[in-house]
Amino acid sequence: MMKFPLAIVGLIIIAIILWDAFETVILPRRVTRRIRLTGLFYSSIWVPWSALILAIKKPKGREKSFSLFGPMSLLLLLMFWAVGLIFGYALILWVIDPTIGNTAGLGMHFYLSAATFFTLGYGDIVPTTAGGRLLSVIEAGNGFGLLAIVISYLPILYQAFSRRETSISLMDARAGSPSSAVELLRRHRAEDSFDDLNRLLSEWERWSAELLESHLSYPVLCFFRSQHDNQSWLGALTTVLDTCALVMVGVEGAPVWQARMTFAMARHAVVDIAQVFRTKPRPNREYASRLSSAELERMRGLLEANGIRLNNDAETERRLDELRAMYEPYVHALSEWLLMPLPPWILPPDAIDNWKTSAWGRIQ
Numbered sequence: 001m002m003k004f005p006l007a008i009v010g011l012i013i014i015a016i017i018l019w020d021a022f023e024t025v026i027l028p029r030r031v032t033r034r035i036r037l038t039g040l041f042y043s044s045i046w047v048p049w050s051a052l053i054l055a056i057k058k059p060k061g062r063e064k065s066f067s068l069f070g071p072m073s074l075l076l077l078l079m080f081w082a083v084g085l086i087f088g089y090a091l092i093l094w095v096i097d098p099t100i101g102n103t104a105g106l107g108m109h110f111y112l113s114a115a116t117f118f119t120l121g122y123g124d125i126v127p128t129t130a131g132g133r134l135l136s137v138i139e140a141g142n143g144f145g146l147l148a149i150v151i152s153y154l155p156i157l158y159q160a161f162s163r164r165e166t167s168i169s170l171m172d173a174r175a176g177s178p179s180s181a182v183e184l185l186r187r188h189r190a191e192d193s194f195d196d197l198n199r200l201l202s203e204w205e206r207w208s209a210e211l212l213e214s215h216l217s218y219p220v221l222c223f224f225r226s227q228h229d230n231q232s233w234l235g236a237l238t239t240v241l242d243t244c245a246l247v248m249v250g251v252e253g254a255p256v257w258q259a260r261m262t263f264a265m266a267r268h269a270v271v272d273i274a275q276v277f278r279t280k281p282r283p284n285r286e287y288a289s290r291l292s293s294a295e296l297e298r299m300r301g302l303l304e305a306n307g308i309r310l311n312n313d314a315e316t317e318r319r320l321d322e323l324r325a326m327y328e329p330y331v332h333a334l335s336e337w338l339l340m341p342l343p344p345w346i347l348p349p350d351a352i353d354n355w356k357t358s359a360w361g362r363i364q
Contacts, residue, residue: 003095010091012143017084021146025153041080044221045073051340059226066339070224071246074157075268077220078150082117085146088141089113097132100125111194112136118142158321160214161224167207168226168236175198177354178230178343181242182299185251185271186306197247198255204240205262211237213267228354234270238331242264245323250311251303267327279337281329290328291345293317299346 020037049069056062088112096107112125116136127133175184188197211233216220226232242265247254274281291299297319299312310316335342 003098006091007095010088010095012332013084013091014090016259017081017088018142021081021149023150025299038077039219041072041077042223045076046223054339060229061283062252063225066223070220073223074154074220077269078146080179082146082261085139085142086110086113086117089117089135089142092133093127093135097127097129100128100132109159115140116140119143157218157221160210160218162219163219164207164211164233165226167203168231168233169343171239172228175239175265176347176351177228178205178235178341178347178351179239180344180347181239181246182244182346184301185246185254185303185308186273189306189308194254198258201240201244201247201255201262202347205258205265208240208262208266208269209238212265212272215269215305216276219273222277224271225340234331234334234338234340234342237266237270241270241327241331242343242345244322246310248323249319250317252309252311263323270327270330274334277337279330279333281337282332290342296320297347320340 008269016037024038046069052063053062053094056065072137087110090106090110093100093113094109100108100112105364108125112127115122115125116139119140127136150253174187175186184200185197186327188194188200215233222233241263244266245261247256247259248263300312303310331342334340
């Protein structure tokens, strides 16, 4: 009777972990609780991990270490679930079958629970009561269930990751490395028309919708880094938003209607993902330096040199500031949390497209 509260604790642990696994893998789209075990798990390991990696001086080594977090955290999460379930069952088993193998220690019950969970079947220690045997059968079923979750969960994640990265890789030749709105507009004005830009924005409207669906369902995908250091899903999404904002405020001949649709979908994605991580949007003054008035005038000059006219009046600048205020506070907050740099509006002079480089040098 003195151990009975431990059985209640074990039941609570098992219930919390099973419900969390159910919400995370099977029913992720309906999760709206403020506190989730998986969310607490990721918050507790991401903060020390990122602080440790930031101490690495070499940028390439730092980015490589960041790229390990996403896949490794999946394995740690599954281990966390497994150990929690084993411990919960061990507590209950200790109460209902206290003398397995002629011992009453919790350590031996934990060993039996682990052997049962992973269905090892050694047979050196077995439950001696009817309740212990029933509990062992239930635990073995849980072990098989967790294995099924692993088998179904990982392929879904990597399929969503591959679909996301395909479009990001295509952005390299279309908008530069890192991508920029000015470069995207410049490269998509062909024969005095923006037909290619219209098609591109339509494709990125769908990409943003797919990103919203997959990354809300499986937030761990947000931690997965792209293949190149100067690319990321957040950078690509920000570039698309920047481009749509410019088109909407007055780029002559550009597809304004499609830009509005893409802007709405992309902004929806970035705001909802920011809500998942509870990253509070930054005030306007913290992101205003990303595009100063001087840089805006320089951007007008670069676009004009490539036959692209951006309206030059106070209303255009005011409207652009309004559109930027709708998404830049959120992308800045996500950038700080995920430690993914945001793309520039204008490519730096020394920027080189990734397709022009290799391990043996760059194309001359």
